[in-house]
Amino acid sequence: MFAELRELSRSFIKIKFEQYLRYFIQVTPLKHRFAMILGERGIGKTTTLIQYLVDVAEGDMLSDKILYIQADHFLMTNTSLYEVSQEFYQLGGQCIAFDEIHKYPNWAQELKSIFDTFPNLRILASGSSALEIRKGSHDLARRAVVYRMYGLSLREFIALKYGISFSAHTFIEILENHTALAFSVIEQLDEQKLKILKIFKEYLEYGYYPYFKEFESLEEFRMTVEQNLHTTLEADLVAIYPHLTGSSIRKIKQLVGYLAHAVPFTPNWQVIKKTTEIGDDRTIKTYFKYLEDASIMNSVGSSSQKLKKIEDPEKIFLANPNQLYTFTVLQPNIGNLRETFFLSACRPGYDVDLAKDADFMIDGMWTIEVGGKNKDAKQIKKNAGYLALDDIEHGSGKRIPLWLFGFLY
Numbered sequence: 001m002f003a004e005l006r007e008l009s010r011s012f013i014k015i016k017f018e019q020y021l022r023y024f025i026q027v028t029p030l031k032h033r034f035a036m037i038l039g040e041r042g043i044g045k046t047t048t049l050i051q052y053l054v055d056v057a058e059g060d061m062l063s064d065k066i067l068y069i070q071a072d073h074f075l076m077t078n079t080s081l082y083e084v085s086q087e088f089y090q091l092g093g094q095c096i097a098f099d100e101i102h103k104y105p106n107w108a109q110e111l112k113s114i115f116d117t118f119p120n121l122r123i124l125a126s127g128s129s130a131l132e133i134r135k136g137s138h139d140l141a142r143r144a145v146v147y148r149m150y151g152l153s154l155r156e157f158i159a160l161k162y163g164i165s166f167s168a169h170t171f172i173e174i175l176e177n178h179t180a181l182a183f184s185v186i187e188q189l190d191e192q193k194l195k196i197l198k199i200f201k202e203y204l205e206y207g208y209y210p211y212f213k214e215f216e217s218l219e220e221f222r223m224t225v226e227q228n229l230h231t232t233l234e235a236d237l238v239a240i241y242p243h244l245t246g247s248s249i250r251k252i253k254q255l256v257g258y259l260a261h262a263v264p265f266t267p268n269w270q271v272i273k274k275t276t277e278i279g280d281d282r283t284i285k286t287y288f289k290y291l292e293d294a295s296i297m298n299s300v301g302s303s304s305q306k307l308k309k310i311e312d313p314e315k316i317f318l319a320n321p322n323q324l325y326t327f328t329v330l331q332p333n334i335g336n337l338r339e340t341f342f343l344s345a346c347r348p349g350y351d352v353d354l355a356k357d358a359d360f361m362i363d364g365m366w367t368i369e370v371g372g373k374n375k376d377a378k379q380i381k382k383n384a385g386y387l388a389l390d391d392i393e394h395g396s397g398k399r400i401p402l403w404l405f406g407f408l409y
């Protein structure tokens with residue numbers, strides 16, 4: 001059995017390995033002996049695990065030092081994670097990666113046992129962004145370092161699609177140096193006869209998920225985004241929350257449909273309850289939590305109500321712009337699209353709250369109003385904020401091109 005798993009591992013590593021390194025692997029060394037990568041389906045967690053393994057093996061994809069295991073593969077029905085790890089360790093293995101760990105029954109207990117029993121074995125695992133490592137009696141929080149991974153930034157999309165590499169920048173660098181940074185990007189793209197605003201629109205439609213490269217048409221890409229949504233709800237959430245029934249999943253799907261046509265909006269629990277025919281406020285709020293944990297939606301609250309916003313968010317968005325194009329029949333509302341992009345671009349590295357006199361407050365320090373190129377500065381005059389403006393290649397002063405926030409990671 002182990003020989004089969006090793007050959008399967010080598011095949012997957014050769015097939016899935018890619019040269020391009022996502023932001024995550026560039027900034028996250030995973031030096032801890034037990035690391036878990038959580039994130040939305042389809043953002044590249046498998047590729048990242050394999051790149052880490054190949055790095056451990058110093059580029060040797062056939063090395064006996066590494067092993068990649070699909071936790072839900074049918075071969076795993078005749079053995080256990082612990083038994084595989086034990087044999088691998090006894091044969092001199094150094095680093096083992098378990099993909100889609102949330103689909104394996106009793107995963108937390110087995111990973112805990114592997115960690116405690118084999119002190120020199122490095123363990124990597126990936127799972128759904130909705131995974132709760134503190135769930136149940138086998139609390140892995142004291143053993144595993146947990147990282148969250150996100151989809152492609154605009155910067156990464158440009159590198160993957162057009163082969164042009166740019167550096168990432170901090171929020172403060174963009175605020176203070178946006179004119180020079182924008183001109184630098186525009187100049188390099190001009191050399192290839194490319195325009196940043198056209199590329200930005202491409203990113204909004206299909207650039208968040210790395211698998212855009214696999215499809216020749218937008219229709220196929222969007223079908224895959226929608227299929228991944230169904231798999232997330234029907235398989236991933238059920239694996240993590242076994243109490244969810246078919247009826248519950250149907251209600252959650254109904255809620256997603258409601259969200260897609262209403263976002264961004266301030267939740268009115270009574271209206272949602274009536275529209276979706278979900279029994280009570282507590283159930284609706286629980287379903288919203290599941291959707292946010294699964295990276296299907298983002299909730300934002302006021303910075304002045306930190307505790308209250310956890311229970312009652314003031315505004316809800318879909319998690320990324322590609323979802324807006326996929327889950328709605330008509331063209332997305334342009335204001336909604338801009339704000340969704342800005343939120344998804346900032347969330348991986350910064351705290352985002354609603355601002356009193358503008359759209360967003362970043363890390364409690366910077367006020368941002370998002371809009372089109374004709375947006376004036378009335379709303380930010382009171383708080384010395386900034387404008388993030390669509391449809392401009394470069395800006396000046398407090399007028400910053402919206403697309404440039406796609407270079408935050």
